[in-house]
Amino acid sequence: MREPHSPTLRLRRLATELKQGRENAQLTVTQAGQALGWTASKISKIETTETKRISTADLDNMMDLYKITDPDKRRAMQALARDAKERGWWSKYREVFGDQALPDFEAEASVIRSFEGLVVPGLLQTPEYARALFQGGRYTGPEDIERRIKARIARREILTKFNPVRLRVVMDEAALRRMIGSREIMAEQMRHLLYMAQLPNIDVQLLPFAAGSHAALAAPFSILEFPDQMNPPIVHVGTVTDSVFFEQPGDVERYSATFGDIQGTAISTSQTATFIGELAESLESTT
Structure with a gap:
């Protein structure tokens, strides 16, 4: 294929x-x-x-x-x-992704650097976590929620395909502490995060509350890089109603500098794994 x-x-x-x-x-x-x-x-x-x-x-x-x-x-x-x-698989989910679809760029990205402050990044979410997340927003019918979940799960294929994308994630501690759904859902999500973090192409780092103020106390964002030099990096910022893409070199450079700052402030991947594992055990012990 x-x-x-x-x-x-x-x-x-x-x-x-x-x-x-x-x-x-x-x-x-x-x-x-x-x-x-x-x-x-x-x-x-x-x-x-x-x-x-x-x-x-x-x-x-x-x-x-x-x-x-x-x-x-x-x-x-x-x-x-x-x-x-040609039309990508995401074209049938236009009502989910909008006119400029993030998966259109993810499909050919070689590296994605992503910061998330409030929830687990979409590429690392379990179906149950995603469902609880969608149910917590404005009322949406069950069929629409299931379509959104299918679209989100389909995006994850870039992480496990042949020659997968290299994903570098920094999450604020709030993204792991916020209770989305039930304790069972959160425990499963933590275990999934641990599993994904063991893949050689995925790094997950945590920005603990103890870090205090940091460079990314704003909207979540992702920087996508491509193997062909004729395709310069772009920045994706998700909003309530749409996606915004920044392509000017100055904008990309500022976001890259911000990501570098928060990555330096975050704890290491091994420390993050220990934190997530302990959080999963805590959630499981009280279910």
Whole structure:
């Protein structure tokens, strides 16, 4: 079975290649449009990914104009165009993820660094914990809750697939202390955290209450990095109604610095495992 990929990242990569090709050909957007019999706006929308689908004929015409003649290069760019047209598994959960779906980027990420202050990160949640979490919010019907749980569980495949993503998580102690559902649910969630933390691609660190004020006393966030240098890192910040993505280098750098600060303040992975294990035992002893 083919590894999941990100149509959005493939489209961005193709747009970057085309922009570089035009610039190497020393053509302006207007000149390229005139040569192809198109408007400058059409060229601009392709280069900024506003145009989501590029036909084979249009792509061939652009590569011809830009003198991109290497057969392997042309085949690779056509493959990017085909991949960009595909729909990921997350497209059927649009009401859950919104127009810009986080799994679209997670599918191709090589490293994810994530901070969570109030709850266990979605990628590390058990189905029962997620269900209790959703039930604690605004009233939602049982069918919708089950769809949300299925979507959340499907995201976890990036942690255990072949060549899995490297996940670096820092959680505030409040995320483990807050009672979501019952003690049984919390005990199971703690045991699941311990199991996941033993995987070689996952690190979990705790920011204890004793640390006091720290650099991330704000919204939770994730920094996603990709193996291809043409795909720069992005930051995802979840909100009540939507997801916000930051792509400007300055924004990414500030979030990276913040993550570095809190990672330095957090206790070690082994100390965190001991803390979670003791918390699980405490929960189990009183159930």
